[in-house]
Amino acid sequence: MSLILTLNAGSSSLKFSVYQDDAVLCTGQVERLFGEAALLLDENGLRSTKPLGPVDHAGALAAVIEALEPVLTGRKVSGVGHRIVHGGPDRRDPAELTEETIEELRAYAPFAPLHQPHNLACVVAARRLFPDAVQIGCFDTAFHRSHPWVNDTFALPRALYDEGVRRYGFHGLSYDYVTAHLARTEPELAKSRVVICHLGNGASLCAVRDGQSVGSTMGFSALDGMPMGTRCGQVDPGVLLYLMVQKGMSPREIEDLLYRESGLKGLSGISGDMRTLLESDAPEAAEAIEYYVFRLSREIGAMAAVLGGIDGLVFTGGIGQNAAPIRARACTRLGFLGIRLDEGANLSGLTDIGAGEVRVLRLATDEESVIAGAVRARLEA
Structure with a gap:
């Protein structure tokens, strides 16, 4: 066999x-x-x-x-x-x-x-x-190749875009699974405007219209957008110039700082693992979580703007699926978009956890089934 x-x-x-x-x-x-x-x-x-x-x-x-x-x-x-x-x-x-x-x-x-x-x-x-x-x-980048040009370009000389300096987007296998799942189980929602939050040690959001990616918080690299376990998320490029010129940091040192020593780990000084921070009584842990929630709600709003509105919000990934407090705290900031949680459903870990105009879902992602399906298709070709 x-x-x-x-x-x-x-x-x-x-x-x-x-x-x-x-x-x-x-x-x-x-x-x-x-x-x-x-x-x-x-x-x-x-x-x-x-x-x-x-x-x-x-x-x-x-x-x-x-x-x-x-x-x-x-x-x-x-x-x-x-x-x-x-x-x-x-x-x-x-x-x-x-x-x-x-x-x-x-x-x-x-x-x-x-x-x-x-x-x-x-x-x-x-x-x-x-x-x-x-x-x-x-x-992971393939799902986002349907982006319009305005989402993928930077305001840099056009020659750099032609050389590949552009926004790519990541976590595409997870978004592929979630959109396919919605198409099977929620066909009307799948055809509408949905923001998917993939929140794990790496984190990003994707704006999806009729199953197609039209915007993402991650860009040229897997650093942009949301703060992550050890990655910084969005940062003013002037900070990098300062670190190089004024602090004398080498490119390798800056890479290590941005990828391995920042994010929740850098903010808290405790851990990059959200589970550890949620269990901690340290004020630094609370501040790191508050920043994470602030950025999450801000990025949801940004993706809703990309879509011109929002009909559905999906939480997935290790944090998105399992951290009820993070979902709750982010959504309390988004009532102006018609987003409201059913507190009991959220705490119980149900799939449908919304109580407002916008559908709010909690879904497990399954990147492995997407990968296995691609292999199976090649073997059967």
Whole structure:
């Protein structure tokens, strides 16, 4: 029996799934990479957790392959699907990951240094482990290639846009899943104006009209827009000039600051994990959360302006799906848009949590099923 394996390397996690036809045999993830990492495995409803210590992506992948050995033994892996964060300005569809394609994608590593190198390292490892399997890349930027020019350009000389200095947008696999889910379950809402909030260790918002992305808070890199676990979100570029000229910081030091030492971690001085901050009594934790909520409500308003109004608001991702206080505090600022929560439904973790003119939904995303579907389509072609 043939299998499909999916690998989804994030900035602080490695998610994986094994599919046989349309059936999911097992899923899991290694979370909190570089800290007290743990491997979570769900096989036929049987859940287990294995502490791993402070491992990186390479260590996480080794642990995943070891954990999957009972599932993979005696079965052929026909295809491996990979989340690739950056596909460049032209890729709208999944692609087979040949040597030539992998080298092309390496050029985008500076645009997504927390993700692209790890994504491609997983590809190289998977090609070695499963040499007979087709390797398919699914690109987080692809969903946003329907953007109008005004959303993707910066007010810089046009030659830079032609060279690729433009807004790309990310988290496309999550948005792809959510819009497809809405099309199946809420067809009228899916045809209207929807703002989707993907809130995890990385965070962004997407303005969707009739299932198509028309705006996103993330831009040239995965730094823009919302503050994140360790990433800064929107920052005045004058700050970067100041850090270089007045503080004498090198490009590498600034990159480390913006990607790894900022966001919730930098604001609180405690942690980049929202769960930790919500449990903390420290005033710095409260201030970091307040800034996050302020930015979230501001970005929802901005995406509503892109759409010319809002009919639906969707929360997804680890924070979006699980942090009821964050949803509640953000929505209290948005009553002027017709957004209001049903407090009981929000606390109970129901799907439909709105009580105003605008539909408000809480949905689990499933990037792995999107990846597996792309692999299945290639195998059946």
